[in-house]
Amino acid sequence: MSTWETIANESWAVVDNLDSMPPGADRNSTDVTLMWQNLTITPVRSRSSSACGQLPVLNDISGTLQPGTLVALMGPSGAGKTTLMSALAYRMSDKMTITGDIRVNGWPIGSYMYNISGYIYQDELLPDSITVQEHLQLMAHLKLGKGVSADRKRTMIADILSKTGLERCANTKIANASGIGKTLSGGEKKRLAFAVELLSKPKFLFCDEPTTGLDSYSARQLVEMMKSLTRAGTTVLCSIHQPAEKLLYEFDSLILLTGGQTGFIGSPQEAVQFFRLQGLECENGYNTADFLIKVLSSTTTAKTTKGNQFTTGAICPKTICNNYVASEAARRQEALISAELYSTAVKDGRDEACRSQLFKGRDRCWFYTLYWIMYRHVLQAHRNPNLQYFKIVQRIAIAVLVGLCFSDAIELSQRGVQAMQGVIFLIVSENTFLPMYAALSMFPESFPLFQREKKANLYSTAQFYISSILSMSPFVLLETCAFILIVYFLANLRPTILGLIVTVAVSVLVMNVSIACGCFFSTLFPTVASAMSYLVPFDYILMITSGIFIKIWSMPIYLRWMPFISWMMFASEAISIAQWDGVKNIECSNIIPSICLHNGEQVLDQYSFSSKHLRTDFLVLVGQYFIYHVLAMLCLARRVSRN
Numbered sequence: 001m002s003t004w005e006t007i008a009n010e011s012w013a014v015v016d017n018l019d020s021m022p023p024g025a026d027r028n029s030t031d032v033t034l035m036w037q038n039l040t041i042t043p044v045r046s047r048s049s050s051a052c053g054q055l056p057v058l059n060d061i062s063g064t065l066q067p068g069t070l071v072a073l074m075g076p077s078g079a080g081k082t083t084l085m086s087a088l089a090y091r092m093s094d095k096m097t098i099t100g101d102i103r104v105n106g107w108p109i110g111s112y113m114y115n116i117s118g119y120i121y122q123d124e125l126l127p128d129s130i131t132v133q134e135h136l137q138l139m140a141h142l143k144l145g146k147g148v149s150a151d152r153k154r155t156m157i158a159d160i161l162s163k164t165g166l167e168r169c170a171n172t173k174i175a176n177a178s179g180i181g182k183t184l185s186g187g188e189k190k191r192l193a194f195a196v197e198l199l200s201k202p203k204f205l206f207c208d209e210p211t212t213g214l215d216s217y218s219a220r221q222l223v224e225m226m227k228s229l230t231r232a233g234t235t236v237l238c239s240i241h242q243p244a245e246k247l248l249y250e251f252d253s254l255i256l257l258t259g260g261q262t263g264f265i266g267s268p269q270e271a272v273q274f275f276r277l278q279g280l281e282c283e284n285g286y287n288t289a290d291f292l293i294k295v296l297s298s299t300t301t302a303k304t305t306k307g308n309q310f311t312t313g314a315i316c317p318k319t320i321c322n323n324y325v326a327s328e329a330a331r332r333q334e335a336l337i338s339a340e341l342y343s344t345a346v347k348d349g350r351d352e353a354c355r356s357q358l359f360k361g362r363d364r365c366w367f368y369t370l371y372w373i374m375y376r377h378v379l380q381a382h383r384n385p386n387l388q389y390f391k392i393v394q395r396i397a398i399a400v401l402v403g404l405c406f407s408d409a410i411e412l413s414q415r416g417v418q419a420m421q422g423v424i425f426l427i428v429s430e431n432t433f434l435p436m437y438a439a440l441s442m443f444p445e446s447f448p449l450f451q452r453e454k455k456a457n458l459y460s461t462a463q464f465y466i467s468s469i470l471s472m473s474p475f476v477l478l479e480t481c482a483f484i485l486i487v488y489f490l491a492n493l494r495p496t497i498l499g500l501i502v503t504v505a506v507s508v509l510v511m512n513v514s515i516a517c518g519c520f521f522s523t524l525f526p527t528v529a530s531a532m533s534y535l536v537p538f539d540y541i542l543m544i545t546s547g548i549f550i551k552i553w554s555m556p557i558y559l560r561w562m563p564f565i566s567w568m569m570f571a572s573e574a575i576s577i578a579q580w581d582g583v584k585n586i587e588c589s590n591i592i593p594s595i596c597l598h599n600g601e602q603v604l605d606q607y608s609f610s611s612k613h614l615r616t617d618f619l620v621l622v623g624q625y626f627i628y629h630v631l632a633m634l635c636l637a638r639r640v641s642r643n
């Protein structure tokens with residue numbers, strides 16, 4: 001007999017002999033069990049931490065979650081509940097190191113957990129400006145993909161809305177960016193987060209303090225919803241602080257933690273019995289959950305009876321953990337773990353079914369997902385029109401001001417040359433600085449929600465990034481066209497179709513490159529303030545290399561790379577070509593002939609521009625647009641993977 005078989009036979013014998021198996025232990029091939037063994041989690045040592053290293057948050061703990069059970073994770077504040085939950089859900093931050101083993105049906109956990117589990121966070125993040133119904137619709141599309149028909153999704157949503165009691169607020173906005181108007185209450189938001197998880201019927205649902213902040217009735221409703229979910233086969237692990245007496249007994253099992261160690265794992269009744277055996281009795285009228293937290297938090301006086309004699313003694317949380325290790329409840333957990341490991345080692349019949357179930361990815365089309373994230377961005381922008389309209393009104397006002405100031409100055413004379421180059425500089429800089437600074441806040445604002453949804457494997461960084469950019473493109477186009485057309489006609493720029501088309505196209509390109517560069521800075525630096533402090537010196541590179549102030553060839557050779565990271569020179573050159581190429585006769589009256597610019601070619605030459613460069617200018621602008629966006633996307637991916 002192999003070692004594995006010996007261990008397994010012994011384990012199953014222990015399991016068979018136990019009077020009360022945890023609910024759900026008699027599983028079938030589609031059930032999934034989660035186990036953790038000798039799990040130790042330690043914060044990664046930071047530069048500021050002491051040389052002797054960090055103490056573990058969780059220290060050598062083991063246990064199991066049985067299929068279809070509702071499990072409460074309890075313990076004093078700081079006991080390690082959130083840490084354990086995020087480790088089991090494979091949502092641990094990389095600021096922690098994990099040693100030990102976590103397995104689902106014997107398979108080491110991995111990114112497949114995103115597909116088979118849901119996670120409800122303590123501080124739920126939900127998108128603003130869209131309604132409950134719209135959010136559920138969007139989540140249904142992202143989670144279920146194209147494979148499930150629209151009708152089926154609608155029926156599911158209607159059913160979930162009624163189950164979670166959210167029917168009344170189906171058309172209420174989750175939150176308002178402006179903070180004005182009716183929105184969801186805290187309890188409704190928690191129910192909505194739960195409703196979202198119901199869409200995909202996960203194998204595991206991890207809920208971090210979902211009842212915190214709810215009244216006792218709402219808390220009971222939520223726990224009942226979780227309970228009904230377990231009947232459909234989902235295992236629910238829920239950290240909870242102070243459940244009411246009756247609510248505690250709704251849970252099939254309790255995991256009690258204290259100081260990073262296991263205080264007990266078993267049913268609520270077994271927990272009460274376990275503490276009673278140690279002389280720790282919950283007084284009449286005292287809430288059992290409060291009693292459990294009290295004894296796990298501090299040293300308590302225990303009363304034990306020997307014959308007819310009462311003795312009292314102090315018992316501390318550490319002693320409780322030691323007593324648990326020696327208890328039958330701990331032996332049962334060990335037996336369940338060994339049985340799990342054995343099943344994996346011998347690869348029994350459920351292996352293949354389980355494997356295909358766990359590793360089956362979500363059936364989603366890349367463009368379908370992109371479309372739906374973009375839909376949300378557009379909806380949010382449409383529902384927050386003030387900001388967009390304000391920007392357009394602001395741009396129109398600037399355009400009118402610039403156009404009127406230059407309306408009499410643009411002519412084919414020496415004065416007109418200066419005015420024309422001035423207006424070109426204003427067109428380029430107006431499409432550069434405002435959009436670039438506006439883009440700085442774009443990703444920091446949406447990052448927390450993006451990070452959550454990315455962790456839930458709803459979409460990729462590329463899909464999020466591209467959808468964010470595409471969704472604002474119509475506004476960008478509208479804004480730029482309104483600006484440039486007003487300036488063009490008020491300032492009497494060159495009245496040719498080609499001149500107009502090139503000027504508009506370059507302006508749109510400049511605006512897009514500036515936004516791309518702003519996005520790059522906003523994803524490269526952790527805060528808007530730090531991004532801004534690096535962007536200000538960069539502005540000088542942009543302006544110096546615009547071609548208006550200095551000829552590039554007159555700069556020191558080691559600085560001649562600067563125009564290639566800037567776009568102002570290429571844009572100024574392209575618009576100058578559009579305005580001056582082919583102009584034959586510029587008036588020179590009262591000007592010394594040797595310094596007079598007689599035609600368009602001489603004007604271009606004056607600024608070191610050449611009409612032959614038009615194609616190159618466009619290519620460089622398009623190249624810069626892609627390079628800045630790719631860099632921004634890489635920085636965003638790096639940032640999300642590090643958090």
Ligand SMILES: Nc1ncnc2c1ncn2[C@@H]1O[C@H](COP(=O)(O)OP(=O)(O)OP(=O)(O)O)[C@@H](O)[C@H]1O
Nearest residue numbers: 043057075076077078079080081082083084095096
């Ligand atoms: N990234 C981290 N670096 C260092 N220590 C951490 C980190 N995250 C959590 N901790 C520490 O680990 C301990 C457990 O934290 P955790 O959030 O898991 O506790 P908890 O039981 O969920 O507490 P609460 O009930 O208050 O939410 C705390 O002392 C906390 O300060």
